Amino acid sequence: MAAGAAEAVATVVEVGSAQQFEEHLRLKAKSLLVVHFWAPWAPQCVQMNDVMAELAKEHPQVSFVKLEAEAVPEVSEKYEISSVPTFLFFKNSQKIDRLDGAHAPELTKKVQRHASSSSFPPSANECIKEDLNLRLKKLINAAPCMLFMKGTPQEPRCGFSKQMVEILHKHNIQFSSFDIFSDEEVRQGLKTYSNWPTYPQLYVSGELIGGLDIIKELEASQELDTICPKAPKLEERLKVLTNKASVMLFMKGNKQEAKCGFSKQILEILNSTSVEFETFDILEDEEVRQGLKVYSNWPTYPQLYVKGELVGGLDIVKELKENGELLPILRGEN
Structure with a gap:
């Protein structure tokens, strides 16, 4: 009986409507919920569904859901799903992480990390901190000019981020961005990593330049154009x-x-x-x-x-x- 119950838990639930999704989010609030936004026409999504099924067996305490992105557009739009496969992670009905693309090792790692985040011994916490620092370093160096902001350049979600984007665009500066709302781990970890407590944060060649006030000062002193790479028209x-x-x-x-x-x-x-x-x-x-x-x-x-x-x-x-x-x-x- 116990084995049958465990087997019943270790499944991937298919959700077919926005109402079902919200109910699932509410019912599974106390556990980690992993949602796969997928499409039946994409072979990489089918492969990742198999990966999800295996993870469900390994982590019976985690809830796994698959949701056809184009069939439930209101949910996809709400969470800014622009491609498949995309995975969202929820705890206490709040999105805590995201993974874009068919990356089985990264998905496995994130499930393990979030499923056990509240019960790691100190030595494991240190390993996670080291992993996070490597990830932050990779993100900071992902482009010659990287902006960590609230929202996206098209839809900034705070006044300071909006002003920063306007300054960079005004000076025709080529930059990539990372939405710190999409990843709570990065949002908190980067403050410690860079010893800078607020957002937005601008990095050039992997080095922190500063926040909005410093960028405004560099603009006033005409140094901004010499520091940041220019974009072609x-x-x-x-x-x-x-x-x-x-x-x-x-x-x-x-x-x-x-x-x-x-x-x-x-x-x-x-x-x-x-x-x-x-x-x-x-x-x-x-x-x-x-x-x-x-x-x-x-x-x-x-x-x-x-x-x-x-x-x-x-x-x-x-x-x-x-x-x-x-x-x-x-x-x-x-």
């Missing part, structure tokens, strides 16, 4: 990107891993032509994602370009294939 950058290869596809994901159904379909069509092409993952670069819509006057993705000229999206590519016109266009014969 967006229009010039888009022109270079659209001409990077004779056939360029701007999509969600890449050749190996499409992250939306439309991108997957257009990949299959292009692969069937045997024509060489390159891809650009618009989920990796918000500036390109938004800017290319204006540059090409085309509001959706994927977008296909041949010799720097927009061909169109999935519907147009499908029509061209049906009419026998796609291959000559891809070869530059039209």
Whole structure:
């Protein structure tokens, strides 16, 4: 009987509506809840569902849920799910961590860490601290100029972060960002790591420059432009990107891993032509994602370009294939 009960617990529950999700969040508030936002068309999601099933057996005290991202859009939008697979971690009905992508070792590590976080002996706590410091160092060095902020450059979630983004944009500074609301461990750990108690925090070449007040001082003394790397003008950058290869596809994901159904379909069509092409993952670069819509006057993705000229999206590519016109266009014969 006990074995059967344990087996019943060690499962991944499928949630099909926003109401079910909220109920599950409330009912499992006292335990760690791991939610997999997935899509049936993505093979990497199916693989990660298998990983989740194994983790459920190993951690019967943890609740595991899978939720089809495109079937419950209100939940996906609420938690800013822009690609699959994505994993969210909840404790006390609050999101405490996030993992984007099919990274089984990292998922395993995060489940182990959060499942045992309240009962680690001191020696294990020291190991976790060391792991966190390595992770923080990696994040700080993820780009030449890194901004740790509340929210994103598109949607800052505090006035200081908003002002910081405005200054960096005004000076055409190229930077990447990390939303400290997406990871409580990073949010608290970085304060200690850098000995800086508030956000936003700006790093250049892995070194802390400071918060908003210091950036304002550097701007006033005209030193900011010499410290931070400049971004090429967006229009010039888009022109270079659209001409990077004779056939360029701007999509969600890449050749190996499409992250939306439309991108997957257009990949299959292009692969069937045997024509060489390159891809650009618009989920990796918000500036390109938004800017290319204006540059090409085309509001959706994927977008296909041949010799720097927009061909169109999935519907147009499908029509061209049906009419026998796609291959000559891809070869530059039209």
